[in-house]
Amino acid sequence: MLDELREAGTEVRVELADLADAGQLARALPEDLAGVFHLAGVLEDALVATLDDGLLHRALAGKAAGAWNLHTLTADLPVEHFVLFSSLAGLFGSPGQGAYAAANTFLDGLAEHRAALGLPAQSIDWGTWSGTGLAVAAGGVERLAARGLPPLSPEVALDLLEESLGSGRRHLVAAAFDWAAFGRAGLGPDLARMLEGQVSADRPAAGAERGAVKKAALAATGAAARLDVLRRFLLEQVGAVLGQTPESLDTSAPLQELGFDSLMAMELRTRLETGLDLRLSATVVYTFPTVEALADGLTQRITAERPAAPDPAAVHNMAAVLDTAAAQDLAGDEDAGDEPGVPGELAALDEHELAALLAEELDLKGGRHD
Known part of the structure; x- marks a missing residue:
């Protein structure tokens, strides 16, 4: 892209600086700066319980601290644009990305702060881009697409950026949505209210309503039928987490070999707790490492909790x-x-x-x- 800009007659200068270091950044900024586009970001995936100062610092430094330094250093300059590349992670939340979500939410707040001061400001909550970006580097594009967030092509993304710049709005969302798949992924109450009218109220039976699968399993006649209900439910949920079709999954393969990590294990547990209305151990995926083992374990758990019918x-x-x-x-x-x-x-x-x-x-x- 830099070569294309140069060929079009644009003067391009590359400077290396730590955005979190105000001194380095001040030396890198030109005096005739006309606009700012802040794209920095670092993913530090971790559960809230395992976040420490080091993880938080790395997640917040470039994106949040860097944005603040850009704000303070350009507040007296006649910049035309001050565009912050934020993320849907800050608006919707994302499992295991609490620090990253907080950094993006800071950008949204900074745009409001600058606007209140009469300064140009715009924060854009981006979805994933195909071929580039943190989601591509982390290998999460397919999984997000399966959850209703397909990637934007760079061409479409740039068109949305141009439209955003001309909108005059200080906070926007620029993303592609598959609303049907997004609804199937399961929405929390806050997100459901936010998207009321967009996501269909017709939710699938595969665990969208709390306890729905447990009721279906208990209504099945015989242990084999209950096991089949739970196996099919598990395949759907494991496939949704991995971004794969249920038919492509090997029920006897360890979930870790299928690509599961600790964050996916937590997401699967949440889905299972919703569909089965059960409290499950944080290590349930490791205790029962395959779909078959997990289905058998859950069948025993549900059967044991089933109220005994009076003689x-x-x-x-x-x-x-x-x-x-x-x-x-x-x-x-x-x-x-x-x-x-x-x-x-x-x-x-x-x-x-x-x-x-x-x-x-x-x-x-x-x-x-x-």
């Missing part, structure tokens, strides 16, 4: 006992006319209602019989 004979005998006891109470208490007719009410209950009554009385729902 029909016990229901019948207990109903008779309650009916007799209630009749004796009524016969021995002439002033009980205001009480409801318990024998009649019991007689009107069907077996399921009697079972529910017994479960409540004996605390069978919690599995305790004392």
Whole structure:
């Protein structure tokens, strides 16, 4: 691109400087600077629990501290543009990228701050670009595309940049969306409200509603059928995390060999907890390293938590006992006319209602019989 600019007659000068070092940056900036386009960024993927000062510094230095230094050093210059390349990670969040998301959110806030001072400012929350960018370097383009964020071609991205510059808006999103796939990826409540009207409310049965898959598995007849429900659900979720089709996955292959890392394991756990309405260990993917092993483990977990159905004979005998006891109470208490007719009410209950009554009385729902 630099060669193309030079061939078009543009004077191009390359300077090396640490943006987080205000002194170095000041020496690199020309006095006749007409505009700023800030593209710096560093990915430091880590769970919040494992973030330390070093990770935070590397993620924030170039993007956030660098942007602030550019702001302070150019505040008195007649720059026409001050464009900050932010990311959707700051707007939507991204698993394992808390530090990177914070750095991008800072850019959005800096644009608002500059605008309040009457200075030119624009922050653009970019989606992925094909062929270039941090997502390409990290190998995450296909996975993001499977979650509803396909990459922009550089040509389309530059057209969007030109349109953004002419819009006069200080905060924009420039990205491609596959709304159907985006909805299938599962949205948190805040993001669902943000995108109301864009993402269809018709969510898939594959775990979009909390506990939906657990209910389907429990409704299946027999252990083999329950295992099949969970296996198909797992293949869909593993495929969504990896950006692959369920049919292409080997259920007996270790997930790590399929390409799973710790961040993907956390994302899969979140998806499973939603679909199954279960609390799962952070190490569940390592305890059950294949789809087959995980499906078997989850089937056992769900089956063990399934409430035991009361024995029909016990229901019948207990109903008779309650009916007799209630009749004796009524016969021995002439002033009980205001009480409801318990024998009649019991007689009107069907077996399921009697079972529910017994479960409540004996605390069978919690599995305790004392």
